[in-house]
Amino acid sequence: MTVEEKKLYLDFAQFIVILIGGIYAYFKIWKEGIFRPRIQFDLTLNNFEPVNGERPLEVVLIINNKGSVRRRFYSITLRIRGIRKGIPLQFWQGREPRLLFPEKLMEIQVIHKEKYGHVFVEPGVEQLLNYVTKIPADIKMISARAEFEYDNKKDHSIEKVFDLNHGK
Numbered sequence: 001m002t003v004e005e006k007k008l009y010l011d012f013a014q015f016i017v018i019l020i021g022g023i024y025a026y027f028k029i030w031k032e033g034i035f036r037p038r039i040q041f042d043l044t045l046n047n048f049e050p051v052n053g054e055r056p057l058e059v060v061l062i063i064n065n066k067g068s069v070r071r072r073f074y075s076i077t078l079r080i081r082g083i084r085k086g087i088p089l090q091f092w093q094g095r096e097p098r099l100l101f102p103e104k105l106m107e108i109q110v111i112h113k114e115k116y117g118h119v120f121v122e123p124g125v126e127q128l129l130n131y132v133t134k135i136p137a138d139i140k141m142i143s144a145r146a147e148f149e150y151d152n153k154k155d156h157s158i159e160k161v162f163d164l165n166h167g168k
Contacts, residue, residue, distance in 0.1 A: 037150045038067035039121075045144060045162045050137035055164065061110060061129040061146050065121040074118045076110040076148045078131060082139035085165075099161075101143040105135050110146070140165050 046058040059078060065071050081101035083089070092100040110131055111119055121127045135142070141164060147157035 036067065037071055038065070039071060039150075039156060040064040040066055041146070041148070041156055041158050043144055043146050043158050043160060045142075045160075047162065047164050053137050054134045055137045055139065056132065056134050057142075059131045059133070059144060059146075061131070062126060063119075063121050063129070064126040065123050068123050070120050070122050072118045072120045073111065073148050076119075076129070076146060077107065078110050079107045079145045080105040080133075080135070080142055082135065082142045084136075085138045085140045099143075101141070103139065105139070105142065106133060 040062075041064075042062040044060045044062065046060065048056040048058075057080075059080070061076065061078070063073070082103040082105050083101055084103060087102070090100045090102075092098045108131075110129055111117075119127065119129065141161065143159060143161050145157060145159040147155055149155055
């Protein structure tokens with residue numbers, strides 16, 4: 001085998017290695033989306049006994065970054081609507097059979113932009129954001145909805161219903 005043949009084989013082997021690396025990168029980055037957001041988003045509620053006609057609530061937003069890159073959250077909206085005691089349950093007109101929560105209790109931004117600007121969550125980390133508020137004590141059931149936007153303006157949300165008098 002001549003030196004030129006060896007060089008030709010070496011060039012061909014390098015080409016094959018680069019081609020395989022390119023194919024691997026294509027599937028890893030674009031098909032599997034290793035840089036895509038993978039956020040598990042949840043919320044829970046700590047319900048306290050009423051005090052002087054008002055009920056303290058603690059809403060806990062749970063952000064679990066299951067992706068491989070740090071995620072920043074610039075805006076997280078929390079909405080809470082309720083149903084008062086003694087009010088019959090009704091469907092949301094035009095959205096049947098969805099339940100109507102007629103009392104708008106709050107709609108706020110959870111992230112304090114003046115102080116922090118954003119919240120970040122590292123890969124593999126579960127971040128808890130607590131928001132403590134109060135609502136009228138005669139609210140028997142609430143719907144809590146939290147939502148945020150990914151970097152590419154896609155919404156992600158969680159909505160849960162809580163019975164505040166359960167077991168009482």
